[in-house]
Amino acid sequence: MPILAPRLVPLPYRLPPAFPSPSARCMTRIMDATTGSQERRRLAGALAAVASGDREAMALLYRRTSAKLYGICLRVLGSEAEAEEALQETYVTVWRKAAVFDAGRASPITWLAVLARNKAIDRLRSRRAPAGEDLDAALHVADEAPLALEVLEGEEDRRRLTGCLSELEEKASAAIRAAFLDGLSYPELAEREGVPLPTMKSWIRRGLLRLRGCLER
Amino acid sequence: MSTRPPMSAEERDLLAAELAMGLLDAAERREAEALALSDAEFRSAVARWSGRLAPMLDEAAPAAPPERLWSRIEARIAPPASNVVQLRRKVTLWRAWSAAATAIAAGLALILVTRPAPPPTVAGPQPALVAMMQAEGSPARLVATYDPSSRRLIVQAAAGMAPAPGHAHELWLIPASGGKPHPMGIVSATAPNRMDVPMPMARDVAEGATFAISVEPPSGSPTGVPTGPVIAAGKLTRA
Numbered sequence: 001m002p003i004l005a006p007r008l009v010p011l012p013y014r015l016p017p018a019f020p021s022p023s024a025r026c027m028t029r030i031m032d033a034t035t036g037s038q039e040r041r042r043l044a045g046a047l048a049a050v051a052s053g054d055r056e057a058m059a060l061l062y063r064r065t066s067a068k069l070y071g072i073c074l075r076v077l078g079s080e081a082e083a084e085e086a087l088q089e090t091y092v093t094v095w096r097k098a099a100v101f102d103a104g105r106a107s108p109i110t111w112l113a114v115l116a117r118n119k120a121i122d123r124l125r126s127r128r129a130p131a132g133e134d135l136d137a138a139l140h141v142a143d144e145a146p147l148a149l150e151v152l153e154g155e156e157d158r159r160r161l162t163g164c165l166s167e168l169e170e171k172a173s174a175a176i177r178a179a180f181l182d183g184l185s186y187p188e189l190a191e192r193e194g195v196p197l198p199t200m201k202s203w204i205r206r207g208l209l210r211l212r213g214c215l216e217r
Numbered sequence: 218m219s220t221r222p223p224m225s226a227e228e229r230d231l232l233a234a235e236l237a238m239g240l241l242d243a244a245e246r247r248e249a250e251a252l253a254l255s256d257a258e259f260r261s262a263v264a265r266w267s268g269r270l271a272p273m274l275d276e277a278a279p280a281a282p283p284e285r286l287w288s289r290i291e292a293r294i295a296p297p298a299s300n301v302v303q304l305r306r307k308v309t310l311w312r313a314w315s316a317a318a319t320a321i322a323a324g325l326a327l328i329l330v331t332r333p334a335p336p337p338t339v340a341g342p343q344p345a346l347v348a349m350m351q352a353e354g355s356p357a358r359l360v361a362t363y364d365p366s367s368r369r370l371i372v373q374a375a376a377g378m379a380p381a382p383g384h385a386h387e388l389w390l391i392p393a394s395g396g397k398p399h400p401m402g403i404v405s406a407t408a409p410n411r412m413d414v415p416m417p418m419a420r421d422v423a424e425g426a427t428f429a430i431s432v433e434p435p436s437g438s439p440t441g442v443p444t445g446p447v448i449a450a451g452k453l454t455r456a
Contacts, residue, residue, distance in 0.1 A: 049443075052389055053395070053398075055294070055395040056396070066282050067279040070282040071277040084283065087286060096353075099353070100354035106268075114271050116274075158272040161269070161272045162272075176238075186242070212230070
Protein backbone atom coordinates (compact mmCIF):
# COMPACT_ATOMS: atom_id res chain seq x y z
CA MET A 1 0.00 0.00 0.00
CA PRO A 2 1.74 3.24 -1.02
CA ILE A 3 2.08 5.73 1.76
CA LEU A 4 0.97 9.29 1.11
CA ALA A 5 3.99 11.42 1.91
CA PRO A 6 2.97 13.82 4.66
CA ARG A 7 3.80 17.47 4.42
CA LEU A 8 6.58 17.18 6.98
CA VAL A 9 8.65 14.89 4.77
CA PRO A 10 11.25 17.10 3.11
CA LEU A 11 11.22 17.51 -0.65
CA PRO A 12 11.84 15.78 -2.94
CA TYR A 13 9.15 13.28 -2.08
CA ARG A 14 10.00 9.65 -2.15
CA LEU A 15 8.21 8.47 -5.26
CA PRO A 16 6.81 5.12 -6.18
CA PRO A 17 8.66 3.65 -9.16
CA ALA A 18 5.62 4.34 -11.36
CA PHE A 19 6.81 7.90 -11.91
CA PRO A 20 9.73 8.23 -14.33
CA SER A 21 11.35 11.52 -15.33
CA PRO A 22 9.27 14.23 -17.04
CA SER A 23 8.46 13.58 -20.66
CA ALA A 24 9.30 16.14 -23.33
CA ARG A 25 5.59 16.78 -23.79
CA CYS A 26 5.06 17.54 -20.14
CA MET A 27 7.97 19.97 -20.13
CA THR A 28 6.65 21.71 -23.23
CA ARG A 29 3.31 22.19 -21.52
CA ILE A 30 5.00 23.72 -18.50
CA MET A 31 7.01 26.06 -20.71
CA ASP A 32 3.95 27.06 -22.75
CA ALA A 33 2.32 28.26 -19.59
CA THR A 34 5.24 30.57 -18.86
CA THR A 35 5.31 32.29 -22.26
CA GLY A 36 3.10 35.21 -23.17
CA SER A 37 2.63 38.57 -21.63
CA GLN A 38 3.07 39.23 -17.96
CA GLU A 39 -0.58 40.11 -17.49
CA ARG A 40 -1.65 36.94 -19.22
CA ARG A 41 0.63 34.93 -16.94
CA ARG A 42 -0.68 36.72 -13.91
CA LEU A 43 -4.29 36.02 -14.84
CA ALA A 44 -3.52 32.41 -15.67
CA GLY A 45 -1.80 32.03 -12.30
CA ALA A 46 -4.78 33.59 -10.55
CA LEU A 47 -7.14 31.19 -12.35
CA ALA A 48 -5.02 28.21 -11.31
CA ALA A 49 -5.12 29.37 -7.70
CA VAL A 50 -8.88 29.96 -7.94
CA ALA A 51 -9.24 26.38 -9.17
CA SER A 52 -7.73 25.21 -5.89
CA GLY A 53 -10.15 27.35 -3.89
CA ASP A 54 -7.97 30.41 -3.23
CA ARG A 55 -10.30 33.30 -2.34
CA GLU A 56 -7.55 35.92 -2.45
CA ALA A 57 -6.75 34.93 -6.01
CA MET A 58 -10.44 35.23 -6.80
CA ALA A 59 -10.50 38.77 -5.41
CA LEU A 60 -7.43 39.66 -7.48
CA LEU A 61 -8.97 38.18 -10.61
CA TYR A 62 -12.15 40.18 -10.00
CA ARG A 63 -10.24 43.43 -9.50
CA ARG A 64 -8.30 42.97 -12.72
CA THR A 65 -11.06 41.75 -15.01
CA SER A 66 -14.44 42.93 -13.72
CA ALA A 67 -14.47 46.26 -15.58
CA LYS A 68 -13.87 44.52 -18.89
CA LEU A 69 -16.46 41.81 -18.23
CA TYR A 70 -19.02 44.26 -16.85
CA GLY A 71 -18.59 46.32 -20.03
CA ILE A 72 -19.40 43.23 -22.09
CA CYS A 73 -22.48 42.41 -19.99
CA LEU A 74 -23.67 46.03 -20.32
CA ARG A 75 -23.14 45.96 -24.07
CA VAL A 76 -25.20 42.77 -24.50
CA LEU A 77 -27.94 43.51 -21.96
CA GLY A 78 -28.19 47.30 -22.07
CA SER A 79 -29.33 47.47 -18.45
CA GLU A 80 -27.20 47.95 -15.36
CA ALA A 81 -29.37 45.75 -13.16
CA GLU A 82 -29.27 42.90 -15.67
CA ALA A 83 -25.55 43.34 -16.31
CA GLU A 84 -24.88 43.09 -12.58
CA GLU A 85 -26.76 39.81 -12.40
CA ALA A 86 -24.91 38.43 -15.42
CA LEU A 87 -21.55 39.51 -14.03
CA GLN A 88 -22.34 37.81 -10.75
CA GLU A 89 -23.24 34.60 -12.61
CA THR A 90 -20.01 34.89 -14.57
CA TYR A 91 -17.75 35.03 -11.53
CA VAL A 92 -19.63 32.33 -9.66
CA THR A 93 -19.06 30.15 -12.73
CA VAL A 94 -15.39 31.14 -12.80
CA TRP A 95 -15.12 30.03 -9.17
CA ARG A 96 -16.69 26.67 -9.98
CA LYS A 97 -15.02 26.03 -13.30
CA ALA A 98 -11.59 27.63 -13.08
CA ALA A 99 -10.06 24.15 -13.16
CA VAL A 100 -11.27 23.75 -16.74
CA PHE A 101 -9.14 26.66 -17.89
CA ASP A 102 -5.94 25.43 -19.53
CA ALA A 103 -3.21 28.08 -19.56
CA GLY A 104 -1.25 26.10 -22.14
CA ARG A 105 -4.02 26.42 -24.69
CA ALA A 106 -6.09 29.45 -23.86
CA SER A 107 -5.89 33.16 -23.24
CA PRO A 108 -7.34 33.89 -19.81
CA ILE A 109 -8.99 37.17 -20.75
CA THR A 110 -10.58 35.69 -23.88
CA TRP A 111 -11.86 32.75 -21.87
CA LEU A 112 -13.37 35.12 -19.32
CA ALA A 113 -14.81 37.46 -21.98
CA VAL A 114 -16.57 34.61 -23.79
CA LEU A 115 -17.90 33.32 -20.49
CA ALA A 116 -19.33 36.78 -19.64
CA ARG A 117 -20.81 37.09 -23.13
CA ASN A 118 -22.48 33.69 -22.81
CA LYS A 119 -23.90 34.47 -19.38
CA ALA A 120 -25.23 37.82 -20.61
CA ILE A 121 -26.86 36.27 -23.67
CA ASP A 122 -28.29 33.53 -21.52
CA ARG A 123 -29.96 36.19 -19.43
CA LEU A 124 -31.18 38.05 -22.47
CA ARG A 125 -32.86 34.89 -23.71
CA SER A 126 -34.52 34.05 -20.43
CA ARG A 127 -35.90 37.59 -20.43
CA ARG A 128 -37.32 37.12 -23.91
CA ALA A 129 -38.79 33.71 -23.19
CA PRO A 130 -39.47 33.69 -19.45
CA ALA A 131 -41.40 30.42 -19.37
CA GLY A 132 -39.14 28.76 -21.90
CA GLU A 133 -36.97 25.71 -21.85
CA ASP A 134 -33.58 25.32 -20.27
CA LEU A 135 -31.77 28.14 -21.96
CA ASP A 136 -28.73 27.95 -19.79
CA ALA A 137 -27.74 24.72 -21.46
CA ALA A 138 -27.47 26.49 -24.78
CA LEU A 139 -24.05 27.89 -24.06
CA HIS A 140 -22.96 25.40 -21.51
CA VAL A 141 -20.61 23.55 -23.80
CA ALA A 142 -18.87 26.66 -25.00
CA ASP A 143 -18.40 27.72 -21.38
CA GLU A 144 -16.46 24.65 -20.55
CA ALA A 145 -14.39 24.09 -23.61
CA PRO A 146 -10.94 25.62 -23.38
CA LEU A 147 -10.18 28.09 -26.13
CA ALA A 148 -7.43 27.25 -28.53
CA LEU A 149 -4.16 29.13 -28.33
CA GLU A 150 -4.68 30.60 -31.77
CA VAL A 151 -7.57 32.66 -30.46
CA LEU A 152 -7.42 36.29 -31.24
CA GLU A 153 -6.15 38.68 -28.67
CA GLY A 154 -5.44 42.36 -28.67
CA GLU A 155 -5.78 45.22 -31.09
CA GLU A 156 -4.13 43.44 -34.02
CA ASP A 157 -6.59 40.55 -33.86
CA ARG A 158 -9.54 42.83 -33.55
CA ARG A 159 -8.47 44.66 -36.70
CA ARG A 160 -8.12 41.36 -38.48
CA LEU A 161 -11.58 40.19 -37.50
CA THR A 162 -13.10 43.54 -38.45
CA GLY A 163 -11.29 43.37 -41.80
CA CYS A 164 -12.50 39.84 -42.47
CA LEU A 165 -16.07 40.68 -41.47
CA SER A 166 -16.03 43.62 -43.85
CA GLU A 167 -15.07 41.31 -46.72
CA LEU A 168 -18.36 39.44 -46.28
CA GLU A 169 -21.63 40.44 -47.81
CA GLU A 170 -23.15 43.18 -45.69
CA LYS A 171 -26.20 41.09 -44.75
CA ALA A 172 -24.00 38.17 -43.63
CA SER A 173 -21.65 40.21 -41.48
CA ALA A 174 -24.57 42.11 -39.93
CA ALA A 175 -26.27 38.83 -39.06
CA ILE A 176 -23.12 37.31 -37.56
CA ARG A 177 -22.56 40.41 -35.45
CA ALA A 178 -26.18 40.45 -34.29
CA ALA A 179 -25.96 36.79 -33.35
CA PHE A 180 -22.72 37.17 -31.40
CA LEU A 181 -23.26 40.54 -29.74
CA ASP A 182 -27.06 40.67 -29.43
CA GLY A 183 -27.74 36.98 -28.98
CA LEU A 184 -30.20 36.68 -31.87
CA SER A 185 -30.99 33.14 -33.01
CA TYR A 186 -31.70 31.99 -36.58
CA PRO A 187 -35.49 32.43 -36.33
CA GLU A 188 -35.13 35.88 -34.74
CA LEU A 189 -32.66 37.01 -37.40
CA ALA A 190 -34.89 35.70 -40.20
CA GLU A 191 -37.90 37.51 -38.79
CA ARG A 192 -35.97 40.73 -38.32
CA GLU A 193 -34.73 40.71 -41.91
CA GLY A 194 -38.05 39.44 -43.30
CA VAL A 195 -36.47 36.44 -45.07
CA PRO A 196 -37.30 32.72 -44.83
CA LEU A 197 -35.36 30.76 -42.21
CA PRO A 198 -33.35 28.69 -44.75
CA THR A 199 -32.23 31.90 -46.45
CA MET A 200 -30.93 33.34 -43.21
CA LYS A 201 -29.18 30.07 -42.39
CA SER A 202 -27.45 30.03 -45.72
CA TRP A 203 -26.34 33.68 -45.41
CA ILE A 204 -24.76 33.02 -42.06
CA ARG A 205 -23.24 29.66 -42.93
CA ARG A 206 -21.68 31.00 -46.11
CA GLY A 207 -20.45 34.01 -44.17
CA LEU A 208 -18.91 31.87 -41.43
CA LEU A 209 -17.02 29.71 -43.91
CA ARG A 210 -15.66 32.76 -45.68
CA LEU A 211 -14.77 34.34 -42.37
CA ARG A 212 -12.87 31.24 -41.29
CA GLY A 213 -10.98 31.20 -44.56
CA CYS A 214 -10.08 34.87 -44.24
CA LEU A 215 -8.88 34.53 -40.63
CA GLU A 216 -6.74 31.54 -41.49
CA ARG A 217 -5.09 33.27 -44.39
CA MET B 218 -30.21 8.66 -32.34
CA SER B 219 -30.17 10.34 -35.69
CA THR B 220 -31.02 8.68 -38.97
CA ARG B 221 -29.39 11.37 -41.07
CA PRO B 222 -26.24 10.59 -43.05
CA PRO B 223 -22.95 11.44 -41.31
CA MET B 224 -21.96 15.08 -41.45
CA SER B 225 -19.12 16.32 -43.59
CA ALA B 226 -16.17 18.02 -41.89
CA GLU B 227 -17.50 21.36 -43.08
CA GLU B 228 -20.98 20.73 -41.70
CA ARG B 229 -19.51 19.73 -38.37
CA ASP B 230 -17.46 22.90 -38.14
CA LEU B 231 -20.49 25.02 -39.02
CA LEU B 232 -22.51 23.24 -36.36
CA ALA B 233 -19.70 24.04 -33.90
CA ALA B 234 -19.93 27.73 -34.89
CA GLU B 235 -23.71 27.70 -34.50
CA LEU B 236 -23.46 26.15 -31.07
CA ALA B 237 -20.80 28.63 -29.97
CA MET B 238 -22.92 31.55 -31.17
CA GLY B 239 -26.21 30.24 -29.80
CA LEU B 240 -28.00 30.19 -33.16
CA LEU B 241 -29.62 26.77 -32.87
CA ASP B 242 -33.15 25.93 -31.80
CA ALA B 243 -33.72 23.65 -28.83
CA ALA B 244 -33.72 20.33 -30.68
CA GLU B 245 -30.68 21.12 -32.82
CA ARG B 246 -28.87 22.39 -29.79
CA ARG B 247 -29.48 19.25 -27.79
CA GLU B 248 -28.05 17.20 -30.64
CA ALA B 249 -25.01 19.46 -30.94
CA GLU B 250 -24.44 19.32 -27.19
CA ALA B 251 -24.60 15.55 -27.23
CA LEU B 252 -21.95 15.57 -29.94
CA ALA B 253 -19.81 17.98 -27.92
CA LEU B 254 -20.02 15.70 -24.90
CA SER B 255 -18.82 12.67 -26.81
CA ASP B 256 -16.36 14.26 -29.23
CA ALA B 257 -13.33 16.22 -27.99
CA GLU B 258 -12.49 17.36 -31.52
CA PHE B 259 -15.93 18.91 -31.89
CA ARG B 260 -15.55 20.54 -28.48
CA SER B 261 -12.31 22.15 -29.61
CA ALA B 262 -14.03 23.37 -32.77
CA VAL B 263 -16.72 25.07 -30.65
CA ALA B 264 -14.00 26.70 -28.56
CA ARG B 265 -12.08 27.80 -31.66
CA TRP B 266 -15.17 29.56 -32.99
CA SER B 267 -15.71 31.36 -29.69
CA GLY B 268 -12.09 32.46 -29.89
CA ARG B 269 -12.38 33.64 -33.49
CA LEU B 270 -15.37 35.83 -32.71
CA ALA B 271 -14.25 36.97 -29.26
CA PRO B 272 -12.38 40.10 -30.47
CA MET B 273 -15.82 41.56 -31.27
CA LEU B 274 -16.25 41.81 -27.51
CA ASP B 275 -13.49 44.42 -27.40
CA GLU B 276 -16.04 46.84 -28.84
CA ALA B 277 -17.65 46.97 -25.43
CA ALA B 278 -16.12 49.79 -23.41
CA PRO B 279 -14.94 48.69 -19.94
CA ALA B 280 -17.10 49.96 -17.10
CA ALA B 281 -16.53 49.66 -13.36
CA PRO B 282 -19.23 47.56 -11.72
CA PRO B 283 -20.80 48.90 -8.51
CA GLU B 284 -18.81 48.25 -5.33
CA ARG B 285 -21.53 46.10 -3.73
CA LEU B 286 -21.25 43.47 -6.45
CA TRP B 287 -18.07 41.89 -5.12
CA SER B 288 -19.57 41.23 -1.68
CA ARG B 289 -22.55 39.54 -3.36
CA ILE B 290 -20.21 37.31 -5.34
CA GLU B 291 -18.11 36.62 -2.26
CA ALA B 292 -21.22 35.51 -0.37
CA ARG B 293 -22.17 33.14 -3.18
CA ILE B 294 -18.80 31.42 -3.30
CA ALA B 295 -18.66 30.92 0.48
CA PRO B 296 -18.23 27.29 1.54
CA PRO B 297 -21.67 25.65 1.57
CA ALA B 298 -23.04 24.26 4.81
CA SER B 299 -22.89 20.50 5.13
CA ASN B 300 -25.90 19.07 3.42
CA VAL B 301 -26.74 15.39 3.40
CA VAL B 302 -29.21 15.72 0.54
CA GLN B 303 -26.58 17.44 -1.57
CA LEU B 304 -24.07 14.73 -0.74
CA ARG B 305 -26.59 12.05 -1.56
CA ARG B 306 -27.27 13.71 -4.92
CA LYS B 307 -23.53 13.76 -5.59
CA VAL B 308 -23.32 10.10 -4.79
CA THR B 309 -26.09 9.38 -7.29
CA LEU B 310 -24.28 11.39 -9.94
CA TRP B 311 -21.07 9.55 -9.31
CA ARG B 312 -22.76 6.24 -9.73
CA ALA B 313 -23.98 7.32 -13.11
CA TRP B 314 -20.64 8.69 -14.14
CA SER B 315 -18.49 5.73 -13.60
CA ALA B 316 -18.75 2.06 -12.95
CA ALA B 317 -15.47 2.25 -11.09
CA ALA B 318 -16.94 4.73 -8.69
CA THR B 319 -19.95 2.59 -7.97
CA ALA B 320 -18.48 0.56 -5.16
CA ILE B 321 -17.26 3.62 -3.31
CA ALA B 322 -20.45 5.55 -3.94
CA ALA B 323 -22.50 2.64 -2.71
CA GLY B 324 -20.39 2.54 0.42
CA LEU B 325 -21.01 6.21 1.02
CA ALA B 326 -24.72 5.86 0.30
CA LEU B 327 -24.82 3.09 2.88
CA ILE B 328 -23.18 5.37 5.42
CA LEU B 329 -25.79 7.99 4.63
CA VAL B 330 -28.65 5.56 5.00
CA THR B 331 -27.47 3.87 8.16
CA ARG B 332 -26.14 6.99 9.84
CA PRO B 333 -28.40 9.88 8.81
CA ALA B 334 -27.15 11.98 11.74
CA PRO B 335 -25.29 11.20 14.93
CA PRO B 336 -27.81 11.12 17.82
CA PRO B 337 -27.21 14.28 19.82
CA THR B 338 -27.53 12.48 23.16
CA VAL B 339 -24.62 10.15 22.52
CA ALA B 340 -21.22 11.66 23.12
CA GLY B 341 -19.30 9.65 20.55
CA PRO B 342 -16.34 10.13 18.24
CA GLN B 343 -16.35 13.09 15.88
CA PRO B 344 -18.14 12.42 12.58
CA ALA B 345 -16.07 11.25 9.63
CA LEU B 346 -15.55 13.73 6.82
CA VAL B 347 -15.77 13.03 3.10
CA ALA B 348 -14.60 15.01 0.09
CA MET B 349 -15.68 14.08 -3.41
CA MET B 350 -13.02 15.46 -5.72
CA GLN B 351 -13.83 16.26 -9.32
CA ALA B 352 -13.51 19.07 -11.83
CA GLU B 353 -15.62 19.72 -14.87
CA GLY B 354 -13.73 18.86 -18.01
CA SER B 355 -11.61 16.31 -16.18
CA PRO B 356 -12.42 12.60 -15.95
CA ALA B 357 -10.66 12.22 -12.59
CA ARG B 358 -12.85 11.36 -9.60
CA LEU B 359 -11.38 10.80 -6.14
CA VAL B 360 -12.82 10.30 -2.72
CA ALA B 361 -11.08 11.41 0.45
CA THR B 362 -12.33 10.14 3.79
CA TYR B 363 -11.00 11.45 7.06
CA ASP B 364 -11.57 10.25 10.59
CA PRO B 365 -10.83 13.18 12.92
CA SER B 366 -10.51 10.96 16.02
CA SER B 367 -7.70 8.85 14.56
CA ARG B 368 -6.48 11.57 12.14
CA ARG B 369 -6.42 8.90 9.47
CA LEU B 370 -6.91 10.10 5.89
CA ILE B 371 -7.62 7.80 2.96
CA VAL B 372 -7.58 9.09 -0.60
CA GLN B 373 -8.83 6.75 -3.28
CA ALA B 374 -9.15 7.35 -7.02
CA ALA B 375 -12.56 6.19 -8.23
CA ALA B 376 -12.28 6.92 -11.92
CA GLY B 377 -10.37 8.72 -14.61
CA MET B 378 -7.00 8.34 -12.93
CA ALA B 379 -4.22 6.35 -14.54
CA PRO B 380 -0.56 6.24 -13.57
CA ALA B 381 0.79 9.08 -15.71
CA PRO B 382 4.32 8.62 -16.98
CA GLY B 383 6.36 11.77 -16.57
CA HIS B 384 4.23 13.46 -13.98
CA ALA B 385 2.72 12.99 -10.57
CA HIS B 386 -0.57 13.77 -8.92
CA GLU B 387 -0.16 15.91 -5.84
CA LEU B 388 -2.72 16.34 -3.07
CA TRP B 389 -3.37 19.79 -1.61
CA LEU B 390 -5.30 21.00 1.39
CA ILE B 391 -6.92 24.41 1.35
CA PRO B 392 -8.16 25.29 4.85
CA ALA B 393 -11.78 26.40 5.21
CA SER B 394 -10.50 29.86 6.13
CA GLY B 395 -8.87 30.08 2.69
CA GLY B 396 -5.26 30.97 2.10
CA LYS B 397 -2.48 29.08 0.42
CA PRO B 398 -2.85 25.40 -0.46
CA HIS B 399 -0.71 23.10 1.71
CA PRO B 400 1.06 20.29 -0.13
CA MET B 401 0.09 16.89 1.28
CA GLY B 402 2.15 14.65 -0.92
CA ILE B 403 1.98 12.59 -4.06
CA VAL B 404 -0.98 10.27 -4.46
CA SER B 405 -1.10 6.98 -6.28
CA ALA B 406 -3.60 6.72 -9.11
CA THR B 407 -4.20 3.04 -8.61
CA ALA B 408 -4.07 2.11 -4.91
CA PRO B 409 -5.70 3.68 -1.85
CA ASN B 410 -3.46 6.29 -0.24
CA ARG B 411 -3.45 6.22 3.56
CA MET B 412 -1.83 8.77 5.77
CA ASP B 413 -1.88 9.83 9.38
CA VAL B 414 -2.20 13.58 9.33
CA PRO B 415 0.28 15.19 11.74
CA MET B 416 -1.14 17.42 14.42
CA PRO B 417 -0.65 21.04 13.44
CA MET B 418 -2.07 20.28 10.01
CA ALA B 419 -4.88 18.06 11.26
CA ARG B 420 -6.64 21.11 12.66
CA ASP B 421 -7.12 22.34 9.09
CA VAL B 422 -8.60 19.05 7.90
CA ALA B 423 -12.08 20.14 8.90
CA GLU B 424 -15.53 20.68 7.46
CA GLY B 425 -15.39 23.24 4.65
CA ALA B 426 -11.72 22.64 3.85
CA THR B 427 -10.95 21.68 0.26
CA PHE B 428 -8.84 18.86 -1.10
CA ALA B 429 -7.46 19.27 -4.61
CA ILE B 430 -5.31 17.19 -6.95
CA SER B 431 -2.93 18.90 -9.36
CA VAL B 432 -0.66 17.53 -12.03
CA GLU B 433 2.96 18.20 -11.14
CA PRO B 434 6.49 17.18 -12.13
CA PRO B 435 7.42 13.71 -10.78
CA SER B 436 8.92 15.02 -7.55
CA GLY B 437 5.94 17.21 -6.77
CA SER B 438 5.43 20.94 -7.17
CA PRO B 439 8.84 22.64 -7.13
CA THR B 440 7.39 25.85 -5.66
CA GLY B 441 5.21 24.64 -2.80
CA VAL B 442 2.05 25.78 -4.58
CA PRO B 443 0.20 23.99 -7.40
CA THR B 444 1.90 24.62 -10.73
CA GLY B 445 -0.04 22.29 -13.05
CA PRO B 446 -3.72 21.98 -13.87
CA VAL B 447 -6.06 21.03 -11.03
CA ILE B 448 -7.83 17.89 -12.21
CA ALA B 449 -10.09 17.40 -9.22
CA ALA B 450 -11.15 19.28 -6.11
CA GLY B 451 -13.82 18.88 -3.47
CA LYS B 452 -14.89 20.24 -0.12
CA LEU B 453 -14.93 18.19 3.05
CA THR B 454 -18.41 17.56 4.33
CA ARG B 455 -19.78 15.32 7.06
CA ALA B 456 -20.28 11.78 5.88
